[in-house]
Amino acid sequence: MIPYIAYLGISAFLFIIGLAIMMSRKNIVAILLGIEFILNAAALNFVTYSKYSAHNLDGHIFALFIIVIAAAEAAVGLAIVIRYFQLKETVHIDEASELRN
């Protein structure tokens, strides 16, 4: 049996990668990718705890929901990116600073 620390480790790894992408990349599409990483890390965490400590299907259900939400979020996010590109002709994140100050 695989120890649950392995799952959590992968989960943490994915989270860190996602976070790093989010923090460092200036491309909006890449940031969205980072968010996907983070969501998957969370889903993996849910499934892990569901399997190892709760002994029920709640976490699995959560994981399914997270997948659906991720899909929806990706659709909305990409749509925003396309509109943003049409407006600014760039996908650079620092150009989106209209709300500054």
Added chain:
Amino acid sequence: MEYTITSIAPIFLFPFTAFVLNAFFGRKLPREGDWLSVGAIFMSFVWACRIFSDFIFGKFSTDYYVHKVFNWIDLSFGEQIFKIDLGIYIDNMTAIMLLMVTGAATLIHLFSTWYMKGDEGGYGRFFIYLSLFTSAMLGLVLADNLLLLFIFWEIMGFCSYSLIGYYNKKERAGYASIKAFMTTRVGDVFLLLGILAIWSVVGNVNYVDIYSAISQGLFEGKVVLGISLATFAAFCVFMGTIGKSAQFPLQVWLPDAMMGPTPCSALIHAATMVAAGVYLSLRMYPLMQLGDITHFIAYIGAITAFGAATIALVQTDLKAVLAFSTISQLGYMVIGIGVGSYNAAFMHLITHAVFKACLFLSAGSVIHAVHTQEMPQMGGLRKKLPITFMCMMLCTLAIAGIPFFSGFVSKDRILGDALYWGLFSGQSKVHFLVPFLGFAGAFLTAFYMFRMMFLTFFGTPRDQHVYDHCHKETFSFNRNLPLIILATFTLGIFFSGSLTGQGIAKVFPKGGQEWFKILVEAPQVKKFESYTKEGFGFSDTRAEKSWEKAHYHHQSGYAGINPENEEGIHHAHVEGAIASIIIAFSGVFLAFLLYIRRTISPDKFVNPLRCWYEALRRKYYFDELYIDIFIKKVLLKFNEFLAFVDMGIYDRFAIDGWEKVNRVLFKASKWFDDVVVDSIAVDGTGTSINIFNLILRIVQSGKIQLYFFILLFVLAGYVWTLDIA
């Protein structure tokens, strides 16, 4: 006839519909819509005839009644029950009243088409009010509870007000209408109080519920203002009667009400509306007994009957004589209620309605012909107005109490019962005063009615100009037919079934009783101990179940008077009848001596009793008492006192003092506003926000990844605080 909503409602709805149609479209209709009013009331009359024939000619037993209700308001919530049912209640009394009201109203409507003809600008208006009045009166008679009765009562008051002030170019008519309205209002307020008092006990104001509450003793032990609640309620309800039926303290409005057109005087102020007060007291008769105010009622009636008769002695206005005789006759009905002569009081109500309506219509016929109301200007009109004279003579015979006429039958029964009540019923002999005043009033009635007849129709014309102006009367159906029909019904035989009212001839097989005596009995509360109301829509089944055919099982003359001492009652009645015959004829004879033979000059009485004569002419100074003393001295002084309290004390100290307090408070609050609120709170908020702004601007860089960074630190800090280990 099935008693459902469709069979009963039209009797009220015909005149009401006529009122609505006339009120909105009357001006566009031919003849200003009078045919609509007359036709409607005639249809009501036909309906009333059906009900009357059902009830009187032997379909139901004596104590049969129809009581149908529908739910008007239902605010019941949980334990609290608040329901108002409206409905109709028909028994023998209602049936007789319906026939009387619709019959008299039909004839008076018909007469009005002649009397009011050519009246500019008001002909249609007159019929509008007449229709509304008639529908309200029919509604009042049909009503099964005091609340509905009160509603129609007030509508009638309004119609009375409008019709008294009908000649709106006359200033006096306007004042008279206000006086009538305000005076009756005193009684109405008491009546409303009485209704509320009854409601507080019964939880309802159905007649039947009230009777049943009385029989169950719900009124016992209830006290209000230190007196028993039953007495209080009975007194308040009777005050309604005093106001509407112009009894002793509130009689002042009825003579002034004669400012209205004569047909309206006939309908409202003689036949129906003023009788409604007596009708109310009759309906509430068990309450009057329970409240033990019958002595009070008898004395009020006696004072009114005698006092109004004395005033009528000296009046020279034709309609004023009739007005005072109306008050006097209503006093007899109230005596009847007081002495327990329930049946006779109701009988007098009906007979009086017939002959007084006829008297007023005849007076209208005379006034229309000679264009004056003053009797000293008339005289000798017998030859010019033969039909009117004949009709008026029959009615005068009736009201004077000459045997074989209706007035004798009913008034004699009231006086007989009063005599028994005063002398033989075992109570204090002081109460002989009531029958004594009654008999004295009867003597005066005979005298002043014949004085009126002699002055108007006999002798030689006193004012040749007026006499010549008067046209010879030729029969016209809307002038004379109502008079003739009404005069026919002044014959006693229609009411007693015998000529004298003492049971010589027998129409009904049961032992020598008048049909009135058999059919109308005081409500016996024991019968109402348990009963069921019926919904309005259901057809009536009890008729087939219980009473297939007439069988009048009559409770040994429960006409009101205690039937134990039948011998004594009979004795009193025989004595009373002899006395009233002698009294009536002597009154007529005295009038004959004074005004026809002129062997005695009226001055012989007037000169030594000058101050009394003046008092009578001024109606015992009641108007002066009310206006000069009660209103001007008491009410106006009270008004001035209230004005002083308002202006001198309340305004000066409370309002002006409050202003001073406010000035100080204003200064304090202005300082508070300027310093604390404006400079510290408002400006301080702005300044502090500015300072925070400077800090927050650094964070709001617009760089999303910086936000992520902050978020991450917040998250990290949060996780740090969690007690993971």
